[in-house]
Amino acid sequence: MCIRDSYRKRRSVKKSQNLLKSKIFEVNSYVVHEDHGVARFKGITKLLNHFDKEYLELEFAEKDKLFVPAEQISKIGIYKGGESNEPKLHRLHGKEWERQKNKVKKSTEILASELLFTHSKRVKSKGFSFKKNNDWQITLEKSFPYIETEDQDTSIKEIYKDMEKNAPMDRLLCGDVGFGKTELAVRASFKAVQSGKQVAILVPTTILAEQHFDTFKSRLNQFPVNIGCLNRLREKKEITETKKSLKLGDLDICIGTHKMLQDNLEFKDLGLFVIDEEHKFGVKQKEILKKFRLNVDILSLSATPIPRTMNLALSGIKDLSSLEVPPFDRRAVKTYVIEEDEKLFREIILREKDRNGQVFIVFNRVKKIEKIESYFKNLVPEVTCEFAHGRMDPKKLSDVIKKFSNKEIDVLISTTIIESGLDMPDANTVIIMNPQQMGLAQLYQLRGRVGRSETQAFAYLVVPKDASLNIETEKRLDAMTRYQYLGAGKEIALRDMEIRGVGNILGKEQSGNVNAIGLNLFMKFLKNAVNEKRNFKEIKEIELPVVEIDENIGIPENFIPDIETRLQIYNAVSYTHLRAHETSLHLVCRL
16 A cells, blocks of 8 residues: 555445456356356347346357356356466266366365465464554554545454464455555554564565655654664665664664565564565565564565465465455546557647646666657657666655655656555556566556546556567456456456466466366365365355246346446345355254
8 A cells, every 4th residue: 555545535435336346247258157167158138038037148068058047147257267278168968067176176175285284384383472452552543544444444353363363474465556555554563563572564665665664653653663764775874773773672663675684684573574565576585584484473465466375365375355445536547558659648748747647657678768768858848757767876766756746747757666655646647668578467566656546547558569469468468458447456466377377386287277167166176175174164065045036027228228237236136145045044054
């Protein structure tokens, strides 16, 4: 979460506004019916003499058709595969689907054992049980000037509960930029400090470190908490003093970049390690962090978790909290893929200037960035622009960022250094040059630099003229234009898993299983297997009665013309009926 965004007024928003976007099917797209297998979705149709009742038409192998009543849509999921090739359609009443499901179930049982063995040391190790919330904790929460969303309230309770347990916490907090992650990290850190423990907060960039330092100081200024910062903007003497204070225990919270992972950095009593923008850290950094994981609580924050972490979270090995509810006044960023065009560049920049906004131009080549600055100065002389990149003198970089923040600059041309941490509410347009050279999570983060206010924001992904894009690149760009709605970070991460290939997080032998039945069903089987191996007490799957609504009942098209909206309503009705039947079955068991 970026700083000022967290402090803008937000009202209570219900999850219903997210409208179950995972259930939007496209005609001719692949879907998975839990009972019958992989099919093509052919659309919504009505049957003769069935009045307003609607059916989802599925096409299986050999052109066999299945008409599923719309209120049973919960049985159908979008197919997410682990490989680029198209899936094989199943025969409607064949035995192959049941054989594949049983094979995958056995495979996930083996995988679950391997996963749990890998993480058993952490699970069995004894952690520190933090104190229950006291009056100071309540005072901090009440000082937050905005109403928490439902997701924020749920997630912080989950974090508190984990911290109060004897076992070390390992939780992923997944939420889009500006949805509230930093505020929850502040509260968790304060809880740790009140139990006499130190807190380390690792961030990927100097800019984000400085921004978090200001935020934590602002939020905790009414309490006796000492906060330090380690990054390349700090003087050598200050860095030495900060390290000394950490070792002596005089510093409660330390926020820093990769300097936080240096061998000569010692904590007197570290209790909580917060990893912000978790997807930005590589294997080497993750290996260093392993030494903390056995007896220190870990809280990872990310808008677009890396596939491995998302896989662990979905399988139940790593605990997952999600912030899916946007601030009340937030609008989705309109995203377009365009070719290089001088006229269009000029029009985009001047339009933003006319509405008193600012523009980011991302160009990730340090050696050529000055030429790009000259190019845009000549193209649009009516605006002021400067460049910024990570190899600049730290003080000069800080000055440029401050000038842009103070609206002394209309256009900031920069490398991807801005992707984490910058929160400029007046920057409403971002132009990303050469997006084909960037990863999906990176593109998503860069788009998140705009749209930080109620003003409509725009993102333009600019590919070179006549560029030859490979299939993987086209999929990334397609995902950026497809997932434009608020709270799409988790979907982006799942799509990233598909594009890269999911496979086995300990190898690649599971890729065939994922491709055979789809990612969603695979992860469901894996999660069930993990729960069984951990001896979780669960009610075994019961063959629930089929929910059928009278043939005369349906949602008339003239009442709700939009097909997607009707599907979302049918989906909600479907899950409501299933929950109602589950409740009645449990009541019977108790009786």
